[in-house]
Amino acid sequence: MKFFVDTADVDAIRELNDLGMADGVTTNPSLILKSGRDILEVTKEICSIVEGPVSAEVIALDAPAMIEEGRKLAQIAPNIAVKVPLTWDGLKACKVLSGEGRMVNVTLCFSAAQALLAAKAGASFVSPFLGRLDDINLDGLQLIADIRAIYDNYGFQTEILAASIRSVNHITEVAKIGADVATAPPAVLKKMAEHPLTERGLDTFMADWQKTGQKIL
Numbered sequence: 001m002k003f004f005v006d007t008a009d010v011d012a013i014r015e016l017n018d019l020g021m022a023d024g025v026t027t028n029p030s031l032i033l034k035s036g037r038d039i040l041e042v043t044k045e046i047c048s049i050v051e052g053p054v055s056a057e058v059i060a061l062d063a064p065a066m067i068e069e070g071r072k073l074a075q076i077a078p079n080i081a082v083k084v085p086l087t088w089d090g091l092k093a094c095k096v097l098s099g100e101g102r103m104v105n106v107t108l109c110f111s112a113a114q115a116l117l118a119a120k121a122g123a124s125f126v127s128p129f130l131g132r133l134d135d136i137n138l139d140g141l142q143l144i145a146d147i148r149a150i151y152d153n154y155g156f157q158t159e160i161l162a163a164s165i166r167s168v169n170h171i172t173e174v175a176k177i178g179a180d181v182a183t184a185p186p187a188v189l190k191k192m193a194e195h196p197l198t199e200r201g202l203d204t205f206m207a208d209w210q211k212t213g214q215k216i217l
């Protein structure tokens with residue numbers, strides 16, 4: 001399973017990349033706002049850190065302008081995946097940009113029907129937002145499972161990029177379902193290392209080690 005880092009924070013990306021935990025990066029307008037940086041400049045820096053796909057999102061709402069923005073974003077680096085929204089115009093832009101050989105990530109996916117359209121339009125990635133479905137008491141994990149079943153039924157190559165991940169449990173569950181990628185904030189990825197029994201066990205070992213009076217170095 002691939003991990004993408006859902007942030008435009010270059011320090012966090014660098015730390016996870018050094019550990020081999022950043023197979024790619026996803027950004028969106030909210031994350032660019034949070035970074036406080038210029039989209040072209042910060043995206044270029046991210047692309048120089050991470051070898052895998054870096055999603056950069058268009059702002060236009062009509063297909064022709066999305067295509068122009070997508071082409072401009074794709075010039076930043078060869079590993080850019082142009083992110084377009086799952087609207088009818090977004091699908092048109094996806095079809096054109098993927099036809100030009102560019103990676104396209106179709107985002108804001110909230111139904112299996114939408115995901116089917118994204119695959120038909122040639123998307124490299126589809127991004128179902130599971131946390132936001134959970135927020136309104138719908139089943140985000142069931143959506144991931146439904147898309148997995150549909151894509152497998154027909155051999156679609158579009159990768160399922162589970163997004164809007166809010167917890168470690170989300171990552172474990174989408175891994176069990178077979179999502180190709182989980183994109184998560186750095187804090188959630190780092191939290192995966194935590195377990196209270198690990199902490200407790202370490203405390204005991206440290207206390208016993210003190211009693212031995214020994215040193216390794």
Ligand code: G3P
Nearest residue numbers: 006026131132163164165
């Ligand atoms: O990749 C999309 C993701 O950033 C959305 O997450 O937590 O804002 O729903 P969230």
